[in-house]
Amino acid sequence: MLPSFANHVLCEMMALDGNERRRITPDKSPTHSVVLRPSRQFNVRDNSPANRHSFHGMTSPLTSPTSRERPEQLKRYSQQLHYPASYTDLPPYCGNLSIAKQRQAQVDRPADGGNRHTNMRGSMWNTVNARTSPGSDLQEARPPPVVKKRGLPRDERPRLKTLVRVGSLNVGTLTGKTREIADFMKRRRIHVLCLQETRWKGSKAREIGDGIKLFYHGLEAKRNGVAIAVSGPLKEHVSSVNRVSDRIISLRIATKDGFWTVVSVYAPQCGCTEADKEAFYEELDDVIRSAPEGDYVTVAGDFNGHVGQDRQGFERVHGGIGFGRRNQEGERIIELAEAHDLAIASTFFIKRESQKITYCSGGRQSEIDHILVRRQFLKTVKDVKTIPGEEIAGQHRPVVADVCIALPKQTKAVREPRIRxxxxxxxxxxxxxxxxxxxxxxxxxxxxxxxxxxxxxxxxxxxxxxxGETKGGRRGDRATWFWNEDVQKMVKAKKDAYKAWQKTKSLSMLAEYKLKKKEAKAAVARAKNAAMDELYDKLESSQAEKHVFRLAKARRRASLDVTEVRAVKNEDGEVLRDAVAVKERWRAYFEQLLNEEFSRKERNSAEPVAGPIQPWTVDEVRMAMKKMKAGKASGPDGIPVEAWRSLGELGVRWLTMFFNNITRSEKIPEAWKDSIIVPIFKRKGDAMNCANYRGIKLIAHTMKIYERLLDMRLRDMVEIASDQFGFLPERSTIDAIFIARQVMEKYREKNKPCHLAFLDLEKAYDRLPRAVLWEVMRERGIPECMVRTVQVMYDGSTARVRTSHGITSKFDITVGVHQGSALSPFLFIMTLDTVVKHLLEGPPFTLLYADDVALIADSRAELQLKIQKWQSALADAGLKLNLRKTEIMSSSGGDDVVLDANGTAFTQTEQFQYLGSILSADGTVDAAVRGRIACAWLKWREATGILCDRRCSRVLKGKIYRTVVRPAMMYGSECWPVTKAHERMLNTAEMRMLRWACGLTRRDKVCNEDIRTIMQTAKTACTEVAVVWTRYEKITTTPYPAGLGDGSYRKAPQRRTEKTMEGHRMQGYERAWSHQG
Structure with a gap:
């Protein structure tokens, strides 16, 4: 109890009244003492132990020269401070407690030059304008009032905020240093590291080892580039990444109390122009301004500016503890901090010179790397310092800051074991x-x-x-198998050589360091190649294709910024982070989405058609199983179609009898009615908005086999109009695109205006009323027993949602057809064909591909009348036009608008992407060619993990290119009236891809034909694609327009798809004849 009283005494000695700000001013006079004023403030007049304290003119009992006087003095002092007299008996050694408190280390304590409160955890400062540190949580040391409830029993255990370390480093280049950066972050316990001058081109994310994920962005190789590395506990909570330029990148991390916005910057250096510097700070202003008000904002990076020690006029953002003298770039930094109320954190902490310098080159030392935080959160910064001696960048040193942030609770992902x-x-x-x-x-x-x-x-x-089964749980880190003990020893030897060179600065040690650095780099390369030998042996085997696409998919997934979102927004825009709340939000969203039905008119019920269903045969079941694709995700029961295929005739015969039993009893297993919805992000919009996700429904595979049996029977019973090109045999998107282009060419040929409307149905599959579906089936003459069979599959259907926090509870689905079902596409096109059959004019004036509708008319008035009739017919059936996505295109231009039935104007456009191919109002294909080249580059970037891998054979790369990239480039080219310029554009793009895949450039002087021979890839030619299409005689069977009535021909000859096709066909035949000869 006695030392406790001493602490109380010290507490009263060092407590300051927060309402009255006083300075602690030094005085050289040795006779002045510390006087405790009535407000319990003190002034340090002398720091000598003999004259340390005086209380209201009375000598302190702790420093009294006579120990016999202490009890009486302590008794009087305790009465003044209202302490019990029983605490006045102190042992002799307690007199030195106050002196020991004042001798605490001052190296790592912040000093900002303002009024400083002292507390029990800090030391008594002898500094001008000293006050408490920004991180102090004991600004008043006296016992708190009861109303604050401190010290009382709590309902739950109080959790302390986690100390998170954020750093910044200019690496010079990331090439060959990713594993060292991961090791550095692990050793120094850095959670977020901002990197500058990465000199990497591209915008991706990748794993670099030890669970660390790197988000990088760069525009030009060997110049600029920024990145942010995030450790394992935080990478799963990254909600968004914003790549502004090759000098600015930011990301947003979800925390327990909100969000943390981290910005990595690389300011223009001295050689850059003023325009570049102004543009950089304007972009940085926009990024900081776009951060929400409540976000914890941290801006870290290489600012290439000195803020100096002078803080006059900038006391709020500058702590006065800088290094060197301020320059013009430092003025820009302070202006930025003042504009956004950011504090330059390093200037608020007293450090040794070695812990301040961030750049050292040619004998010059400076502090140009800074960490800025919002001034209101400055108290959460506990420490800022530079770490010397780290050999990652030759000239720059890493600067780190310890901040107090409440991180989200780490929950293990619930992953059930799966059968292999x-x-x-x-x-x-x-x-x-x-x-x-x-x-x-x-x-x-x-x-x-x-x-x-x-x-x-x-x-x-x-x-x-x-x-067997998988173990479940989180997958291990497989990206750094090569980081073995031998490699670590070589890297450590390199670091030791670097430190020795820094100490001696001798040329011999510099040569030794360069040698060790070269040896370490070679050791890393050898170990990495040895670790990947097994993988590349698989890629060269007979089953290489399966492994290649699996590897490409895994590498693409690893390159995504956000793989899963653990926080979502509710209907009011508030962010939900609790696992239970997130699951409930997903369940409520899909429950509302899949159970909402638009108003409609009652249809006249048709008479049911009597007649039994013929029993299912073994051949039909075998054919249905054959149509099922392997390797697809199974439903809730966990039984894929491969299980039935592996049973051979045993499985086919058992399923045939079981399906006939289901048909006779008009009942399906209850387990088949359950499904799991997997939200797939559309890669656009806010990732925390549920509306930006597309739900994919996982259904039992055995039920899908049964659906395919019903689908085959229904297609034999129902005939679909020729306007529909979706989900029908011998019809495809190419037919619809070809007819649309032919119509536009015919109108243009006769100099007549062509008006097109592209209708989009709002949530067509999810909003289709099931009552309308049953009535349509009866109208089309389908037997009532088959209608009841389909009804049984939909009655009582339920679903659950798979989220990052687990699977939600079940909810009923009463509207729409199943997403991901084998039967749903035909049920939908049959319903649409029935409800608008009186509006179908046949190709080319009406084109349908499932719910994508294209209408063509001679005038705007005629087009408007057509749209309104379609809108009315769809509304009667419970379907609705999406006015936001429905667009109008006219070859004549003009400002005349097209209105719907309610008077709302539709959006007019000059280009529209119809079924994946861009249609232009002027009838040209320039935009379509450029669009397909852009799509090919997107596919190329997804497969760069394989195509740019030096260890993969060029033959394998060529196969991947032909099966993944080229189809994306040549899609829709069958109906292009291409010119020589278009073919040159396609060939140029393809040769760039092939050269990069081979690791060759034009400087290597390897001709294109040799590269195509190496990659086993023929020349890109629209002629070959068109010949393949015409061999199926689709041109002669597809009903495209032969003429459009009267009109005047254009004077200049135009490139036509028809003539192009004839030329392609003759070239193809000539090539075939010459090959046979």
Missing amino acids: WWKLTGETQKTFREKIAAVGLPDPCGLIDPVWASAASTILTCARDTL
Whole structure:
């Protein structure tokens, strides 16, 4: 208890009244003492131990020269301070407590030059205008009042904010240093590291080891470039990334209390023009201004400016503890800080000179790397310093800041173990089939639910015994297998040589450092190649294609900025972070989306058609299973179609009898009615907005087989009009695009205006009323028993949503057709074909591809009348036009608007992307060619992880290019009236891709034909694509317009698709004849 009283005494000695600001001024006179004023403030007149304290003119009992006087003095002092007298008996050693408190280290304590409060955790400063540090949480040391509830029992355990370390470093170049940066961040416990002068081209994200993810951006190689590296605990909470320029990049991290905006900057250096500097600071102003008011903002980077020590006039943002003298660029930094109320954090902390210098070159030292935070959060900054001795960048040193931020609670991702179905091949498949035959499947003619439950249990049990299961949980880091002990020793030797050279500055040590650096780089390259040998051996095997696409997909996923979003916004725009709240928001969003129905008119019910369904045959079931693609995600039951295929005839015959049992009983298993919705981000808009996600529904594969049986029967019963090109045999998007281009060419040829309307239906699949669907099926003459079979599949259907926090609870779905179902496309086009059959004019004036509708008219008035009729017919069936996405295009231009039935004007455009091909109002294909080249580059960037890998063979790269990149470039080229200029554009883009894949440039003087031979890739030619299309005789069977009535021909000859096709066909035939000869 006695030392406790001493602490109380010290507390009263060092407490300051916050309402009255006093200075602690030094005095050289040795006779002045510390006087405790009535407000319990003190002035340091002398720092000598003998004359340390005096209380109201009375000698302090702690420093009294006679220990015998202490009890009486302590008693009087305790009465003045209202302490119990029983605490006045102090041992002799307590007199030195106050002296010990004053001798605490001052190196890492901040000093901003303002009024400083002292507390029990800090030392008593002998500094001009001293006050408490920005990070102090004990500004008043006296016991708090009861109303603050401090010291009282709490309902929950109080959690302290986590100390997060953010840093900045100019690396000079990232090439060959990513693993060292990861190791540096791990050793120094850095959570976020801003990097400058990366000299990397591109805008991607990648894993660099130890769970650290790097977000980088650069426009030109070997110049500028910025990046931000985020450690494992925080990378999953990155909500957005903003790449402004090759000098500015920012990202937003979700925290427990809000969001943390981190900006990495690389300011123009001295050699840059004033225009470049002004542009940089204007962009940085926009980035900081765009950060929400409540965000914790940190701007870190290489500012290339000295802020100096002078703080006059800038006391709020400058702490006065800088290095060197301020220059013109430093004035810009302070102006930026003043404009946005940012504090230059390093100037508020007293440090040694070695912990201040961030740049050292040619004997010159300076502080040009800074960390800025919002002034209101300055108290959360606990420390800022430079770390000397790190050999990552030759001239720059890393600067780090410890800030107090409440990080979100780390929750382990819930990943259930999965059966390794991909191993179901060869001998394993035979073993699985034998186990199923030994155990035996249940009798398929019994009760539906017990039979299916028993069959599913048997299949899953045998699969687990044969194939095994994954462990679940988070996948390990596979990107740094090469970081073994030998490599680490070489890198450590390099760092030791660097430190020795920095100490001696001798030429011999510099040569030793360069040698060690070269050896370390070679060791990293050898270890990396050895670790990847097994992978590349797989890529050269017979199953290389499967491994290649899997690897390309994994590398593309790793390059995405945001892989999952753990926080979403509610309907009011408020951010939800709690796991329960996030799951409930996803469930409520999809429940509302999938159960909302537009108003409609009642349709006249058709008479039901009597007649039984013919039993399903083995051949039909075998054909339905054949149409199912392998490797797709399974439904909630976890049984993929590969399980039934591996059973051979046993599985086909069992399913045939089971499906016939379902049809007779008009009941499906209850397990089939459940589905899982997976939200897929559209890669545009706010990632925390649920409306920017597309829900993909995972349904049981066995149910999909049954749906395909119904689909084949329905297609034989119902005939769809020729206006529809979607989900029908021998019809595709190319047919619809070809007809649209032909119409525009014919109108242009006769100098007549062409008006087109591209209609978009709002949530067409999700809003289709099921009552309308049943009525349409009866109108089309489908037997009532089949109608009831489809009804059974939709009645009582439920769904759950898979989120980053787990799977939500179930909710009912009462509107629309199933997304991801094999039967839904035909049900939708059949319904649409029925409700608008009186409006279909046939090609070319009406073109439909599922819910994409194109209308063509001679005038705007005629087009407006057509749109209004379609809008009325769709509204009667419970469907609605999306006015925001419906657009109008006219070859004649003009300002006349087209209105809907309610008087709302539609958007007019000069170009429209119709089914993936850009149509221009002037009828040219220039925009279409450029658009396809841009799409090819997007595919190229997705596959650069393989195409630019030096270890992959060029033959394999050529195969990937032909199957992934080239189809994207040549899509729709069958109906282009191309010119020589268009073909040159396509060939130029393709040769750039092929040369990069080969690792060659034009300086290597390798001709294009040799590169095509190496890559086994023929020359890009629209002639070959057109010949392939015409071999199916689609041109002669597709109903395109032969003429459009009267009109005057244009004077100049025009390039026409028809003539292009004829020329392509003849060239193709001539090439074939010459090849045969």
